[in-house]
Amino acid sequence: MRIREGDEWRTAFHTTQGHYEYLVMPFGLTNAPAVFQALINEVFQEILNKYVIAYIDNILVYSASFEEHVHHVRAVLSRLQRNQL
Numbered sequence: 001m002r003i004r005e006g007d008e009w010r011t012a013f014h015t016t017q018g019h020y021e022y023l024v025m026p027f028g029l030t031n032a033p034a035v036f037q038a039l040i041n042e043v044f045q046e047i048l049n050k051y052v053i054a055y056i057d058n059i060l061v062y063s064a065s066f067e068e069h070v071h072h073v074r075a076v077l078s079r080l081q082r083n084q085l
Contacts, residue, residue, distance in 0.1 A: 001025045001039060043083050044076075052076060 002024055003011060011022035011029070025032050033056055040054045051072045053060040061076055063069035 001036065039083075039085075043079050043085065047072075047075065047079075 003022055008021040008023060011026070013020055025035065027033060027036070037056055040056070040059075041048065044052050044054050044059075048054065051062055051068075053062075059076060061069065061072050063072050
């Protein structure tokens with residue numbers, strides 16, 4: 001997830017190699033897991049608990065048959081791609 005433009009300085013740190021600011025949210029930030037989970041829930045809201053269970057970056061796809069599973073996996077990958085995840 002992109003950090004809001006102008007707020008990058010809030011993630012700044014300095015090392016012997018230089019000064020760095022995150023452009024995307026690292027999981028080390030306090031609210032990062034909750035924010036990411038909310039995004040995942042939004043992306044999969046129509047199919048959650050129908051054939052998808054998602055927790056943070058773990059996505060479980062379950063199906064009754066191989067053919068159905070292929071369809072479900074493609075639907076999940078399509079949603080991830082559409083949302084640039």
